[in-house]
Amino acid sequence: MIDQQERARVGVSIRQATKSYGPFRALDDVSLDVAQGEFVSILGPSGSGKTTLLGILGGFVQPSAGSIWLGNRDITFEPPHKREIGIVFQNYALFPHMSVGENITFPLRARRLPKATWPDRLASALEMVELTGYENRKIHELSGGQRQRVALARAMIFEPGLILMDEPLSALDKQLRENMQIELKRLHKRLGSTIIYVTHDQREALTMSDRVAIMNRGKLVQVDTPERLHDHPANTFVARFIGEATLLPVQRESDSVVRLGQQALKTAHPMPAGSNLHLVVHSEKLVVADGSEPEASNRLSGTVTDTLYQGESIRVFVKLDDGGEMSFRLPSNHAGRALMKSPGEAITLALHPEDTVIVPEAG
Amino acid sequence: MLLAPALLVVVVLLVLPLLWLAWQSVRQDGGFTLAHYERFLTDPVYWMTFLQTFRIAAIVTAMTVLLGYPVAYVAAGLSQRWSIVVLTMVLLPFWTSVLVRAYAWLILLQRNGIINSALTGSGLIDAPLKLVNNEFGTVMATIHILLPFMVLPLYATMKKIPGELTMAGASLGGSPLHVFLRVFLPLSLPGMIAGMVLVFVLTLGFYITPELLGGGRTYMVSMLVSRNIEVYNEWGAASSISVVLMVCVFLIFRLVSLLIPFERIMGTR
Ligand SMILES: Nc1ncnc2c1ncn2[C@@H]1O[C@H](COP(=O)(O)OP(=O)(O)O)[C@@H](O)[C@H]1O
Ligand SMILES: [Mg+2]
Numbered sequence: 001m002i003d004q005q006e007r008a009r010v011g012v013s014i015r016q017a018t019k020s021y022g023p024f025r026a027l028d029d030v031s032l033d034v035a036q037g038e039f040v041s042i043l044g045p046s047g048s049g050k051t052t053l054l055g056i057l058g059g060f061v062q063p064s065a066g067s068i069w070l071g072n073r074d075i076t077f078e079p080p081h082k083r084e085i086g087i088v089f090q091n092y093a094l095f096p097h098m099s100v101g102e103n104i105t106f107p108l109r110a111r112r113l114p115k116a117t118w119p120d121r122l123a124s125a126l127e128m129v130e131l132t133g134y135e136n137r138k139i140h141e142l143s144g145g146q147r148q149r150v151a152l153a154r155a156m157i158f159e160p161g162l163i164l165m166d167e168p169l170s171a172l173d174k175q176l177r178e179n180m181q182i183e184l185k186r187l188h189k190r191l192g193s194t195i196i197y198v199t200h201d202q203r204e205a206l207t208m209s210d211r212v213a214i215m216n217r218g219k220l221v222q223v224d225t226p227e228r229l230h231d232h233p234a235n236t237f238v239a240r241f242i243g244e245a246t247l248l249p250v251q252r253e254s255d256s257v258v259r260l261g262q263q264a265l266k267t268a269h270p271m272p273a274g275s276n277l278h279l280v281v282h283s284e285k286l287v288v289a290d291g292s293e294p295e296a297s298n299r300l301s302g303t304v305t306d307t308l309y310q311g312e313s314i315r316v317f318v319k320l321d322d323g324g325e326m327s328f329r330l331p332s333n334h335a336g337r338a339l340m341k342s343p344g345e346a347i348t349l350a351l352h353p354e355d356t357v358i359v360p361e362a363g
Numbered sequence: 364m365l366l367a368p369a370l371l372v373v374v375v376l377l378v379l380p381l382l383w384l385a386w387q388s389v390r391q392d393g394g395f396t397l398a399h400y401e402r403f404l405t406d407p408v409y410w411m412t413f414l415q416t417f418r419i420a421a422i423v424t425a426m427t428v429l430l431g432y433p434v435a436y437v438a439a440g441l442s443q444r445w446s447i448v449v450l451t452m453v454l455l456p457f458w459t460s461v462l463v464r465a466y467a468w469l470i471l472l473q474r475n476g477i478i479n480s481a482l483t484g485s486g487l488i489d490a491p492l493k494l495v496n497n498e499f500g501t502v503m504a505t506i507h508i509l510l511p512f513m514v515l516p517l518y519a520t521m522k523k524i525p526g527e528l529t530m531a532g533a534s535l536g537g538s539p540l541h542v543f544l545r546v547f548l549p550l551s552l553p554g555m556i557a558g559m560v561l562v563f564v565l566t567l568g569f570y571i572t573p574e575l576l577g578g579g580r581t582y583m584v585s586m587l588v589s590r591n592i593e594v595y596n597e598w599g600a601a602s603s604i605s606v607v608l609m610v611c612v613f614l615i616f617r618l619v620s621l622l623i624p625f626e627r628i629m630g631t632r
Binding site for chain 2: 058059060079080081083084085086087089090091093094095096097106107109110111154155158
């Protein structure tokens with residue numbers, strides 16, 4: 001077991017890690033530093049290399065190039081059982097021939113810790129995941145959510161500085177998943193371990209993480225806070241992956257202006273390099289131009305094509321005069337209804353330069 | 364209703380002969396008798412033959428576990444393509460008859476056979492080793508013939524152990540040996556027991572290998588049956604031996620299924 005001092009320092013550093021399978025690169029020059037105590041999600045579509053990255057951290061996949069550091073320890077060539085990393089596998093990987101208690105104390109037995117110390121640690125581990133009294137249950141007697149928590153307790157009982165989770169909630173139904181998200185966050189706050197959390201659910205990543213690392217085809221596309229990922233995606237891939245955005249191709253006019261058809265749009269943000277640019281429009285950033293919007297706002301005119309009542313809001317679809325379609329939301333209250341237009345009517349929308357986000361095409 | 368033809372086959376080919384066997388074993392000179400069964404208590408040849416048969420079966424079973432487990436383990440860890448290659452090699456001996464394989468072992472093991480010639484020729488030993496016409500030769504050939512029955516159920520069980528379990532064991536701090544002993548071995552146990560039951564029971568009824576390679580010193584139950592018929596024309600005695608052996612086999616199955624549910628041994632669960 002690692003000593004307290006080292007645990008306090010445990011951050012993770014992945015340095016230029018590459019994993020090739022023949023000519024194919026499952027992981028392509030990935031570098032990522034995770035601070036001690038940080039909760040970082042790895043988010044990406046299926047096949048983007050998330051599990052491979054976790055495998056390299058856990059020691060099950062040997063990187064073709066690059067190195068892995070845990071605190072100030074180079075663990076690139078350390079076998080998995082010496083790494084002191086807790087892992088919650090996608091299907092929990094509980095030992096079916098052992099009881100809940102035997103599963104959770106496996107790390108203690110593996111480390112030959114005196115048996116007298118087990119009961120206390122088991123009890124507090126069970127309490128932590130709210131399974132007190134379950135130690136003699138068989139694994140097949142547990143529900144999905146309970147198995148998930150056993151896996152969690154087992155990965156935490158040896159107090160690893162780093163915990164890896166590979167889509168740990170993907171097998172649970174929606175309600176349970178949301179409860180577990182909250183519980184995981186709570187546990188993370190209490191234990192202060194570093195957590196690297198793999199998911200393909202962007203909502204989960206955004207709500208749980210300090211930072212999110214977006215992966216695509218073996219590369220890290222952007223590593224940022226949820227807010228910055230949403231508001232300032234690095235390119236079209238991130239913009240399409242996060243949130244409910246419409247992307248419209250635009251032409252560069254100057255360092256702060258682009259052209260959408262005939263319409264010039266100002267942006268308050270640095271203009272990305274390259275010529276293949278897109279405007280990212282999130283529906284919540286658009287407002288109906290009724291004169292009350294700031295003078296500096298960009299304006300987009302078009303025709304309403306459809307409206308969709310969605311309870312708390314009304315989604316309005318607009319075909320722009322300069323080509324392209326987008327949608328925005330009106331609150332379903334009196335003020336919102338006053339601004340409503342029917343299909344076929346002309347409408348002008350306002351987009352603040354602060355909300356005018358221009359991204360380059362994903363390379 | 365669809366089962367009727369199958370049921371008919373089982374009754375005609377299996378149940379009726381067995382009943383006839385049991386009937387034979389309690390008949391003598393047209394009357395009822397337990398004389399054939401009394402011999403099990405009075406004639407030392409009988410119970411010593413049973414003892415030797417069970418001992419050989421135990422040795423063969425233990426050896427096939429020791430030899431078969433690593434083969435199955437390696438095959439289960441390989442990629443699909445290579446595991447097929449290994450399993451084909453395991454199954455290859457099935458392509459020749461048991462008789463041919465037994466004679467092949469005779470050629471290998473006999474006094475001036477290939478192994479002894481090689482050993483004496485290279486000066487490693489002075490006199491030829493006694494490798495055949497004894498229990499050693501019998502056991503050797505039986506192991507060779509029955510090894511696939513151990514490897515296949517083991518392989519099937521091991522293939523079903525998720526790789527994530529051993530990965531989890533390692534990540535939790537278990538050394539490769541610890542993970543093997545605590546996780547992999549217990550989970551492969553059903554396959555091992557299935558293989559052990561198969562090999563043990565098949566060895567109990569083996570005839571060709573002790574007959575050809577035992578040199579008259581290795582006397583197994585099947586030989587006792589055949590002697591009673593061929594030499595003494597004692598159908599009643601032969602039948603009673605078969606019945607006792609069958610009861611033994613039945614008890615073994617019963618005992619094992621008490622320890623481990625039958626479905627788990629057969630890998631359906
Ligand atoms: N052992 C392997 N041999 C060949 N290709 C592999 C191997 N493992 C993973 N890959 C490939 O690497 C890519 C990334 O896989 P993975 O890391 O599992 O993706 P994710 O977890 O993001 O879905 C996939 O295209 C996958 O097919
Ligand atoms: Mg995966």
